[in-house]
Amino acid sequence: MGYRQEPFPDPSTSADPDQPNPINPHLTPKAFQPTPPPPSRRLVDILLSRLAEWTQSQRALRKLEAYGLTDAHRHLRRWADTVNDGLGGCESDEEASAALVGGGWDEVNLTQSFDRDGAGFAGTLEAAFMRRFLTYCTTSEGVSRPLKTHLKSLLDVTDLSRIAFTGDNTRARAMRRNFHLHIGPTNSGKTYSALKSLARATSGAYAGPLRLLAHEVWERLNLGTVGGLDGESKKCNLLTGEERRIVDPDAALLSCTIEMLPFGGPLGGQGYEVVVIDEIQMMGDPHRGGSWTKAVLGVRAKEVHLCGDQTTVDLLSTLITSLGDNLTIHRYDRLTPLTVAEESLEGDFNKVEAGDCIVTFSRSNIFSVKKMIEEKTGRKCAVVYGALPPETRAEQARDFNDENGIAEVLVASDAVGMGLNLWVGPFCDNPDG
Secondary structure, eight states: OOEESSOOOOHHHHSOTTSOOSSOTTOOGGGGSOOOOOOHHHHHHHHHHHHHHHHTOHHHHHHHHHTTOTTHHHHHHHHHHHHHHHHTTOOSHHHHHHHHHHTTOOHHHHHHTOOSSSHHHHHHHHHHHHHHHHHHHTTOTTSOHHHHHHHHHHHHHTOGGGGGGSTTHHHHHTSOOEEEEEEOOTTSSHHHHHHHHHHHOSSEEEEESOHHHHHHHHHHHHHTOSTTSTTOOOOEEEEOSSOEEOSOTTOOEEEEEGGGOOTTOSSTTOOEEEEEEOOGGGGGOTTTHHHHHHHHHHOOEEEEEEEEOGGGHHHHHHHHHHTTOEEEEEEOOOSSOOEEOSSOOTTOGGGOOTTOEEEOSSHHHHHHHHHHHHHHHOOOEEEEOTTSOHHHHHHHHHHHHSTTOSOOEEEEOGGGGSSOOOOOSSEEEOTTO
């Protein structure tokens, strides 16, 4: 699929959401809109329809046996009857909501986790069944007192609803932090604005998803090329899972990957003046999202700048205000317009032109595509992907960005979409990669 730098219409205002896309007739603007949460009565229906399946699940039974409930079948039958009695017969959303609250179900969490494909919701539903059943067992007559004590301990240890007010997070709760949520699409200047605040700070940190991004911010701060520095260097150290670069042991600025962010500050746990957390929408990532959540809950900073897209606004607004912190939302528009081309390259790399970017999704395919383009067009290609060493990545980017650079085409992985600054005209994706 090719792209051209022209105005991109907002599907919510300029397109009929029910009309197919002329380029891809199977795709409509509705596909990009958030899944509406189910009403309370629908949520109750979903719970009851999945209840029998969960109570007979071998995976659930194995877990319960590991928790000490060797006769779980008997308790599960009784609990299922209790749930059916409590939730069954609801005729309105008001009745259903009251029944959920009365039964101890977390309606808000279940509603927020509802998604179109059901993958995330299924996990939430399974966890909800397990917690409600174990809670039931802590008051059931057929469970021994030692086992009840054990189950209560399990529930307390795994209760994440209070995690913001326990452990190291309590020191962040003693502060009233000021959050700035920078919301906008790619190439809207949101991270640029946040980094200007970091550059002015006496102490601070940048935390991002990729070591490439951490390295880029580290380099720009030390070279003084962040907005507002006007070439004046700010000493900044670098910390990622693979490397540590100490420019000055007393430097009060740090650039790091999100997992490596010290919550207490760069110097002796005194906290930060400003922290920038990039790509905050990755809180929803099933593998790494916990690192962003931990940072929001626990980092000790007077100002915390979060950069991301519109999908995070409701979640973060609720979370941050519940912590007693202040929140200011800054919205940005894309600086350069974007539109979908009327036709694709149809797999013909002879049509690739200078300034194009080809995105593919495996490192081996990057080099295969690079070779084909260079053979068919004679145009030199630069490459960018997540595991590329920072110095090599910077060299490749310069080759492509500079007018006098030797590369005319860029071949990259999806890492190119994580805030890397590249001058790309048209770009195409290669779905076969």
